[in-house]
Structures are given as structure tokens and as C-alpha cells.
Amino acid sequence: MIIDAHGHYTTVPPGLRVFRALQISNMGRPKKGAVNISDDEIRESLEKGQIRLLDERGVDVMIFSPMASAMGHHFGSARVSRHWTEVNNDLIHRVCRLYPDRFVGICSLPQSPGVSPKECIEELERCITELGFVGCNLNPDPSGGYWTDPPLGDDWWYPLYEKLQALDATVMMHASATCNPAFHTTGSHYLNVDSTAFLQLLESRVLQDFPRLKIIISHGGGNVPYQAARYRALCLMNKWEPFEEFIKRLYFDTTVYSPEAMDLLVRTVGVDNVLFASEMLGGVTIVDPKTGRFFDDNRPCLEGLAGLDAEDRQKIYEHNARRAYPRLGPLLDGAAARTARRA
Amino acid sequence: MIIDAHGHYTTVPPGLRVFRALQISNMGRPKKGAVNISDDEIRESLEKGQIRLLDERGVDVMIFSPMASAMGHHFGSARVSRHWTEVNNDLIHRVCRLYPDRFVGICSLPQSPGVSPKECIEELERCITELGFVGCNLNPDPSGGYWTDPPLGDDWWYPLYEKLQALDATVMMHASATCNPAFHTTGSHYLNVDSTAFLQLLESRVLQDFPRLKIIISHGGGNVPYQAARYRALCLMNKWEPFEEFIKRLYFDTTVYSPEAMDLLVRTVGVDNVLFASEMLGGVTIVDPKTGRFFDDNRPCLEGLAGLDAEDRQKIYEHNARRAYPRLGPLLDGAAARTARRA
Numbered sequence: 001m002i003i004d005a006h007g008h009y010t011t012v013p014p015g016l017r018v019f020r021a022l023q024i025s026n027m028g029r030p031k032k033g034a035v036n037i038s039d040d041e042i043r044e045s046l047e048k049g050q051i052r053l054l055d056e057r058g059v060d061v062m063i064f065s066p067m068a069s070a071m072g073h074h075f076g077s078a079r080v081s082r083h084w085t086e087v088n089n090d091l092i093h094r095v096c097r098l099y100p101d102r103f104v105g106i107c108s109l110p111q112s113p114g115v116s117p118k119e120c121i122e123e124l125e126r127c128i129t130e131l132g133f134v135g136c137n138l139n140p141d142p143s144g145g146y147w148t149d150p151p152l153g154d155d156w157w158y159p160l161y162e163k164l165q166a167l168d169a170t171v172m173m174h175a176s177a178t179c180n181p182a183f184h185t186t187g188s189h190y191l192n193v194d195s196t197a198f199l200q201l202l203e204s205r206v207l208q209d210f211p212r213l214k215i216i217i218s219h220g221g222g223n224v225p226y227q228a229a230r231y232r233a234l235c236l237m238n239k240w241e242p243f244e245e246f247i248k249r250l251y252f253d254t255t256v257y258s259p260e261a262m263d264l265l266v267r268t269v270g271v272d273n274v275l276f277a278s279e280m281l282g283g284v285t286i287v288d289p290k291t292g293r294f295f296d297d298n299r300p301c302l303e304g305l306a307g308l309d310a311e312d313r314q315k316i317y318e319h320n321a322r323r324a325y326p327r328l329g330p331l332l333d334g335a336a337a338r339t340a341r342r343a
Numbered sequence: 344m345i346i347d348a349h350g351h352y353t354t355v356p357p358g359l360r361v362f363r364a365l366q367i368s369n370m371g372r373p374k375k376g377a378v379n380i381s382d383d384e385i386r387e388s389l390e391k392g393q394i395r396l397l398d399e400r401g402v403d404v405m406i407f408s409p410m411a412s413a414m415g416h417h418f419g420s421a422r423v424s425r426h427w428t429e430v431n432n433d434l435i436h437r438v439c440r441l442y443p444d445r446f447v448g449i450c451s452l453p454q455s456p457g458v459s460p461k462e463c464i465e466e467l468e469r470c471i472t473e474l475g476f477v478g479c480n481l482n483p484d485p486s487g488g489y490w491t492d493p494p495l496g497d498d499w500w501y502p503l504y505e506k507l508q509a510l511d512a513t514v515m516m517h518a519s520a521t522c523n524p525a526f527h528t529t530g531s532h533y534l535n536v537d538s539t540a541f542l543q544l545l546e547s548r549v550l551q552d553f554p555r556l557k558i559i560i561s562h563g564g565g566n567v568p569y570q571a572a573r574y575r576a577l578c579l580m581n582k583w584e585p586f587e588e589f590i591k592r593l594y595f596d597t598t599v600y601s602p603e604a605m606d607l608l609v610r611t612v613g614v615d616n617v618l619f620a621s622e623m624l625g626g627v628t629i630v631d632p633k634t635g636r637f638f639d640d641n642r643p644c645l646e647g648l649a650g651l652d653a654e655d656r657q658k659i660y661e662h663n664a665r666r667a668y669p670r671l672g673p674l675l676d677g678a679a680a681r682t683a684r685r686a
Contacts, residue, residue: 149525151524151525181493183542187545187546191538226568226569228604229601230600234530236629258571258572260611284576285580286580
């Protein structure tokens with residue numbers, strides 16, 4: 001089985017954008033309102049998009065979450081963020097019900113700058129226990145580029161970690177859009193957030209205090225494999241846990257799109273801590289003239305890596321995802337049983 | 344000749360810290376005051392530190408600038424920043440006069456959040472034309488982690504670029520300390536600033552508008568070589584100048600401290616656009632237990648790179664620095680002539 005551990009519902013039907021646009025009109029008196037999207041619209045949005053590409057690329061299952069940049073935690077009040085997040089998570093749930101063998105949900109959280117992450121617990125619990133999701137995206141900077149909330153090691157975040165661990169739910173660190181003109185959303189902000197989250201965790205006690213908490217750093221870890229020597233030195237200078245031990249507590253995805261970068265990633269963090277992922281349809285939806293393939297068609301990068309045998313690759317394609325997402329295995333095995341019954 | 348293109352005067356005598364401490368006491372009525380540091384104190388601070396290490400490591404010349412994290416552009420008013428910057432630049436000048444064959448100066452600029460970079464031109468001109476410096480450090484985020492100033496592509500910065508180009512002075516992008524608890528100064532803020540500066544320039548017209556401007560991105564470019572495929576895709580998607588052409592307009596230093604990272608750097612940006620540098624005494628002043636050498640003793644990483652011949656290495660050690668710093672050659676050749684006369 002091949003699992004793509006990082007996909008967003010970027011091809012949403014227009015009804016969702018209509019809902020969002022009305023949130024601006026109603027900022028002063030937020031109300032949730034309805035989303036008008038039919039099942040046929042959902043099917044069309046996926047069968048022309050993610051499902052077609054999964055089929056073409058021989059990928060069985062995608063771990064699927066709402067649009068990341070469009071979550072826009074910086075926009076409006078906590079109530080605006082809650083309504084928008086619920087609507088997006090409900091839509092992911094509809095996708096997973098329509099295609100239970102192809103998509104597994106992870107939710108967004110109704111974060112808002114300056115608002116305690118405690119306020120996200122109710123929606124997290126709903127998504128995990130009622131909607132059958134396996135984890136959530138967490139935005140380390142809900143301000144969208146001004147970094148006004150405490151770092152991830154602060155006990156500000158601890159109630160959320162506690163609930164995540166209690167639910168066996170996994171957290172993927174992933175920014176939303178930036179509203180700071182200094183940054184480019186997918187080009188600099190996403191990667192800065194990944195790297196910053198890594199170091200916030202490295203200098204914290206989070207993974208000592210929540211030893212069963214599963215954390216994924218997106219986009220190949222931002223700069224982590226390339227700057228590993230600097231991190232190693234900082235660990236030694238500050239008497240933090242050694243880098244080589246700490247990275248084994250985390251997972252990193254393969255959304256780096258070149259064989260050289262994927263090689264450095266796997267050699268730095270090891271074959272047990274990498275999850276295959278494409279982030280499609282995401283930040284790099286264009287053909288690479290060097291290869292003639294879409295950048296996010298990155299299975300060939302993994303297939304071509306020297307020094308990996310079939311077992312190593314299967315870890316990256318499947319087994320590591322099952323470890324990183326404790327709730328994933330039962331879902332996948334249920335889907336497999338359904339397929340077997342149909343055959 | 345071997346040139347280390349990135350060193351900071353981190354071993355300053357205590358008199359400089361006394362000056363800085365008094366700036367806090369006098370914040371309401373900033374006055375410049377005097378710095379009490381003798382030539383003997385300067386000699387001692389360097390002969391035990393940078394000069395000893397340059398000798399041990401076989402490096403001839405260091406391009407030397409004030410302490411980076413301690414510049415603290417976020418602290419106090421523009422006048423406080425000006426006094427502090429002038430004092431630091433004067434100290435670098437004293438170093439270069441005491442050791443004209445070993446150190447070449449680059450200055451800091453009296454930046455202050457929200458204050459036009461025009462206000463830095465006078466000090467830049469003094470350092471280049473009167474003190475004989477070859478360039479400056481530029482902090483893309485004088486707020487120290489809140490990113491409140493316009494991006495580098497904005498015409499906010501253009502008067503400074505114009506003066507830099509007119510003076511044949513080189514600019515090294517380099518952050519100062521962060522005052523935002525989200526970041527670690529040398530671990531995440533520095534690298535985020537490098538990567539963010541790269542993308543700000545990539546999506547700007549700066550290097551079209553100032554074609555002779557020489558720009559160096561510190562710390563191996565932050566994440567640039569590792570995330571090159573993402574940048575390549577963004578260039579194609581946004582119809583920016585192709586990545587492969589754009590990186591040839593910039594220089595990157597080798598302060599990445601591992602053979603794997605240095606290899607990826609050189610292969611990504613090419614042997615003509617890399618400057619050998621250690622950043623010592625800087626962010627990684629500890630022995631690497633894997634090698635038994637200090638992390639910043641990184642000449643062996645370069646010496647060991649496969650695929651480089653002696654000519655390539657000499658580009659990285661010397662010739663690229665001479666191209667990146669147009670004012671460097673005449674200084675070095677003058678120093679060589681002095682040495683020859685003495686011999």
C-alpha cells in the first residue's frame with residue numbers, strides 16, 4: 001500500500017468560497033450560515049483532481065485536510081475562525097465518506113491569534129471521535145507572520161497536546177497564509193514555520209512531557225536536514241537532547257521535490273521517520289522541465305534513491321505513516337476488508 | 344590565498360559592553376559617550392581568538408564585521424542605534440589598522456525599525472570611503488522578529504541600494520538578534536531571515552534595477568539549496584526569472600558545517616557563487632564529537648568535496664570573494680605588496 005501523507009482539499013467547489021466571502025460581509029455579526037455544495041460537485045472536484053493524480057501515480061490513500069493557506073486563522077474573530085474551520089472539516093468528512101478507501105481525514109483547528117488553544121479542543125474531539133479523523137494540522141503562528149503567540153514549548157499549548165495524546169491523534173505542523181508582506185506564503189512562510197516549529201520543540205520539554213504525542217513537520221522539515229550541523233551544535237552548546245535522538249521523536253514528509261533533497265532528508269532523519277507525501281494539489285503544481293513530470297509527482301525521486309531497499313521504501317510509503325498516525329491502521333485495514341469483500 | 348568571508352568581532356573587550364549597558368541607562372537622553380578600549384586589549388582579544396584560529400586553520404584573511412546578534416537594531420531609537428553602530432564600526436576599523444594583512448572590514452548600519460534606510464547612507468559612506476571597508480551587513484528585519492518593515496524589493500530600500508552600487512560596496516544579508524520569543528536567534532531567526540531575504544529578492548526587481556549590486560546570503564542561504572525545487576517551481580508558476588539564472592546573481596557562504604550540506608550548496612548554486620566562510624567565532628563554537636574538530640573548522644568539509652578540482656576550490660577560497668567584493672582585490676594586493684617588501 002502507498003499512502004500520501006500530505007494532501008489538501010485545494011480543489012473545493014465554489015460554494016465554499018461563497019461562504020468565506022460572506023464571512024467578510026458579516027464580520028461585525030458573525031453567523032455560521034449554510035454551505036451549498038452537492039455530492040456531485042465534491043465528486044467532480046476530486047475525480048478531475050486528486051483522485052485522477054493518485055491513480056496515475058499509483059498511490060492508494062491520501063491523508064487529507066482542508067486547504068492550508070485558506071484557513072486564514074489571522075482573519076476575523078475566534079468565532080469567525082470556528083465557523084470556517086467547522087465548515088471545512090465537515091467538507092473533508094463528506095469527502096472521506098464518499099471515498100472511504102481513498103481519503104483519510106485530518107482536521108484544521110479553529111485557532112485565532114491570542115486565543116488559548118484550549119478553545120480548539122472541542123472541535124478536535126468532534127473530528128477525531130465523531131468524524132473519524134486521525135489527527136489535525138496545527139498552525140504555530142495563527143497571526144500569519146507576526147508570531148504573536150507563545151512558542152510551542154510554552155504551556156499555552158499544553159491542554160491541546162494533552163488532548164491530542166489522550167485521543168491518539170497526530171499533529172502535523174503546518175502554517176496557514178501569511179498576512180505579513182515580508183513573506184511569501186508557500187515559498188518562505190511555510191518553510192520558516194516548519195523550521196521554527198522544529199527549534200521551538202527542540203528547546204522545549206514537549207516530547208518529554210507528552211511521550212506518546214506524534215508530531216509531523218511538513219515540507220521536509222523546512223531547513224532541518226540542510227542545517228543539521230547547526231542544530232547538532234546548538235544541542236551540544238545548550239545541553240539539549242542530542243539532535244540524533246531528538247529527530248527520532250518526530251516525523252518529516254517528503255514534500256521537497258528533488259532527488260538530492262530527498263536523499264539528504266532520508267540520510268539525516270533516517271528511513272523510520274520519513275513519510276511519503278506530495279502536498280498535491282499544493283504549492284508546486286507545474287511541470288518540471290528537467291523531468292517532464294509535475295514537481296509534486298515525486299514518487300520517482302523516492303524510487304531512485306540509492307541505498308534504500310524495498311523494505312525501506314515500504315516504510316516510507318506505508319509503515320511509518322501507520323506509526324505516525326496510530327488511528328490510521330484500523331481505518332486502512334477496515335477499508336482493505338471492504339475491498340476484499342467486494343472482490 | 345584563503346579568505347574567510349564571514350567573521351564577527353564576537354570577542355570584543357569588555358569596554359564595548361560597558362558602553363552598551365550605559366545606553367540602557369541613558370535611553371531617555373541618548374548621548375554617544377566614549378569607549379574605553381586600548382590597542383592592547385584589542386590585540387589580546389584577537390590573538391587568543393580569531394587570529395589563533397585563522398593561523399591554525401591556514402586561513403590568510405577574514406572579512407570582519409561587528410557582532411551581528413548584538414547590533415540589536417530593535418533596541419532604542421534611531422539615535423541609539425546610530426551611536427552603537429558608529430562605535431562598533433570604529434572598533435572594526437581599529438582592528439583592520441592593527442592587522443591590515445589579516446582583517447578587511449565590513450560595517451554594520453544604523454538601522455532602526457520604521458526608519459528609512461536613507462538614514463544609513465551617511466554611515467555607509469563613512470565606512471567605505473574613510474575607513475576603507477568593502478561592504479556592509481544589512482538586516483532585512485530591524486524589528487528583530489516581527490517583520491514590520493517593507494520587504495527588500497520595496498523602494499523603501501532603493502536609496503541604500505543605489506549608494507551601495509555607486510560605492511562598489513557589497514551587502515551581506517544578515518539578521519541581528521530576535522526579540523520575539525518565537526525564535527532562537529542563531530538557530531531559527533538567522534536562517535529564516537536568510538531564506539526570506541532570498542525570496543524577497545527573487546520576487547523583486549532589485550537585481551534588474553541594480554545590476555552591479557553584489558549581494559551575499561549568509562549561512563549557506565538558509566534553506567535555499569535544500570528547497571531549491573520549490574523555488575524552481577515558484578519561479579515557473581509566477582513567471583519570475585528562472586531559479587538557475589537568478590542564483591547566479593547572488594553569492595552564498597559555506598557556513599553550513601557538514602560535508603553533505605556543503606556538497607548540496609555547491610551543486611545547487613555552482614562553484615562560482617560560493618564563498619568560503621566559517622562565521623567564527625559565531626553560532627557553533629563547540630567541538631563536533633563526530634569529527635573531533637570545531638564545527639566552524641569547516642575547511643576539511645570543502646577539501647573533501649567530491650567533484651571539485653584545485654581550481655574550483657581556489658574560486659571558493661579566494662576568487663569568488665574578489666568578485667563578490669569589488670573593493671577587496673586592491674586591498675589584498677596592497678597587503679601582499681607590503682608583505683613582499685618586508686620579506
